[in-house]
Amino acid sequence: MEPKKRVRTSNRVRLLAVVVASSSIVLAACGSSSTAKSSSTSPSGSATSGTITWWASPIAQVGIRQTLINAFEKAYPKIHVNLVSAPTNTGTNRSQVVAQISGGSTTPDVFMGDVIWPAQFGAHGLAVPLSNYLPSSYWAKFAPGLVAGAEYKGKVYGSPLFEDQGFLYYRKDLLAKAHLPVPKTWEQLKQESLTLVHDHLVKYGFVWQGNSYEGLTCDFMEYLTSAGGKVTNAAYTKAYLDSPQAIQAVSFMRSLITSGASPAAVTTMEEPQAMATFDAGDAAFLRNWDYAWANSQTPSDSKVVGKVGVAPLPTFSGHSYPGYSTIGGWNLYINPHSKHIATDLTFIKWMSSVQAQTILGKKYSEIPTVESVRKAIAAQASAPPPEKVAAVTRLIARPAGTPNYPALSTAIYTNINAALNGSTSVKSALASAESQANTALSGGL
């Protein structure tokens, strides 16, 4: 009896010892994380040495970021840039950046963030007001509207890196076969889609982004603006989503589906699904961003190489052409805890230089944010079609001047998606969108 018990006890003690040992290892690991204080440097913006971390999601093609870094490091051999690859989903990206910065992390030093972030990041002190460091002459070189979009309460938080906007992609071969012109009104686009589908020239007419997510807010803005509507007042205190213009916009979007001009699946499509359908040769028209061009012309991804045309988005009949394209794209921001703000500024300034913007625009067919580079590239005969079209389109920014934009956008896309899939009427969807948007604007749920 006795020896047995002792054995059991010593086993237990041994087990405890193991637990203690392993837990102290964990403790030691936890304790080793350093707590760095944020620096209080007064940067001149002309630092030429140091190491900084750049947080950026893949820009259309994975190699772009490294190409830019290599060119930058060639210009500033004593500065080293560590690239941290960020999630491509803008929401996931934001939550990770916010977690790092609000936790006091000194890295990343510079982060590439969505154009819809400035108000939220500015209001919460999650980004450095760049206009405190960079003079107005710096901001004057960007294309109109971009700097205003990066402002919150009179300060600029993001330096525009590359721009994006909605385009209408169409099948040149199909339109020629059916003797149809490139549509200039939404109604014409719908009619031509129906004709092409009924004539069995193509499986689907018009594909776009109708899923319940941020992309639907972008698409909706284009219809709403060409119908003459607005989402909120200038002070962001009142939403106008239950307006006749919004009803016209959403009723038309719904009619695209009910008439058969767009497939029912469009209410679950995001950019990749819509683009894949178009590139498979199954759709006559596509609303997408700049990068859809390069994809449609890549033989391994696309069956429609050489058959695609690009045009500005249509408008509603009775309104002037072209319609409006929602502004997308990405800015560069600085982490308020960065210890290398002077070096960060050198990097940001270089990224808006002619050299960097030309790499983005010419080599990778992104739309440059610097006006002179944009014009120079668009003027060349060899310029990618979207960049030529971008020179003549009209732009509309999402109502992102409020820190409550994410909740506002959620109120828009969840309700409009419900109207598009027919689970609620357009009128009641917009009524609930308006009431939720008003709650969102006041900071509520």
Next chain:
Amino acid sequence: MTRSMLENATANETPPPTPDQQVTGHRRRTTRIGWVFSSPALVIVALVTIFPIAFSVVLSLANVTVTGNGFQLAGFTFSNYSEIFHASVWRYALVFTVFYTVVTVAVEVILGTLIGLVLERLTKGRGLMMALLLVPWSMITVISAELWQYIFDGTYGVMQAIFSAIGLGQPQFLGTPTSAIISMMVADIWKTTPFVAIIVVAGLVMLPQEVFEAAAVDGAGSWTTFWRVTLPLLRPTIALAILFRILQAFGIFDLPFVLTGGGPGTATTSLAVLSYRTMFQNLNYGAGNAIAVSASVLVLIGCLLFLKVFRAQVSDA
């Protein structure tokens, strides 16, 4: 500490203890050593579980703003809770989460039990079948959700092709609220039924064989044996499986986040998805934590009620 020293002192003074006393003293000492040695581990457990929970409760009861320097708490308030209780999105998410939990757990338990019974009877290839069953369960939900997204795709999805081939039209599985909820439940049931089945098999293997022999001697048929002997004996096991499943299903996040994004509209927005959206998209940490705490409290109450009803069975297991 003083008390334990006193106890030690008295233990030393007393004449040779009886074997009985010796055992108790020994046990007490072991318990003390146990506490001493496990306290570092317990501190870590407290740090990684109790602290975040407590912090979440604190945030839900404060006027909180997230800033570049962390959270700023300004005063105690119930406003976060009153805000969520008045929000139709929270009420919908609650109803959806409860409905989703009840349906998926019920189906999984029934299916899982049936599969478990079959598996236990298998004389050949039981190991192989168990291994196959574990495949869905062992798959990371994010990956299985991506797979189901391909299956349910509204343009090129294989499920649509099957429906279309047998003349059922071209349904948009993820496009309308009802079908999206059903699709999500199917994906969940596919993944977690094996978990229930394996727990049931484990329970069946442990059952005393004599009872079944006695039932056979008494002339009970297989149907009677199942209802009168197997199922009552299996109840503690099933109760345990239900408990695990309720806890998991009520906190469902990854499946709707990947498969539907909470849509169409807000049809598949569970409390966890809503909490994520409120906290990490809207940076409204007060309300977001209030949603998280409300969900925890509700599932706790649900589990306590369940335990009250099934207490005997669970403790038997």
